[in-house]
Amino acid sequence: DSGVTQTPKHLITATGQRVTLRCSPRSGDLSVYWYQQSLDQGLQFLIQYYNGEERAKGNILERFSAQQFPDLHSELNLSSLELGDSALYFCASSVASGGSSYNEQFFGPGTRLTVL
């Protein structure tokens, strides 16, 4: 167990709908990262938050948005869902305080999203 939790584990919804995925980082970690992993694909970086602020953006669609709350948990919102959005969505956390520090990322168990 990495200490990173994600809910729900599975989510089945229809095209056009909106869903929210939740992530709680490890105790003491200030950074949260979101990744998308489609079938037989690698880990596509979506977005990073550090202590409530957006720090880096990857290949995140405009239909997707995220935020990190004062208690450091994060939510990834996916709207106007399409069939191609079906994937495993992972959250990871690290200390990540910037500068030259080395920050291991620890992954949560993921949320499997199926869009029908």
Added chain:
Amino acid sequence: GENVEQHPSTLSVQEGDSAVIKCTYSDSASNYFPWYKQELGKRPQLIIDIRSNVGEKKDQRIAVTLNKTAKHFSLHITETQPEDSAVYFCAARGDSWGKLQFGAGTQVVVTP
């Protein structure tokens, strides 16, 4: 930004043999290189990492080497076992806030 290439995409080895996965990166400022193992349907798990001030690191049957001049790093698994079968991802830290750029992954199959 950072770009990481990983080879091979699939690797089949006989139990007991060694496996080697190679990655190259583009940003000479990258200073942290972790390796993750992902079993089917599970989370990626950090198995070993190396920092740019070190050339080699070993942990039991797993070792990682780094060549900063050539900008490549490799994962070596010795005496492979069936439980080593998984997808392995290399990554490079591309910015000071910890963002990782991942390689495309290597599917390792260890046959008894």
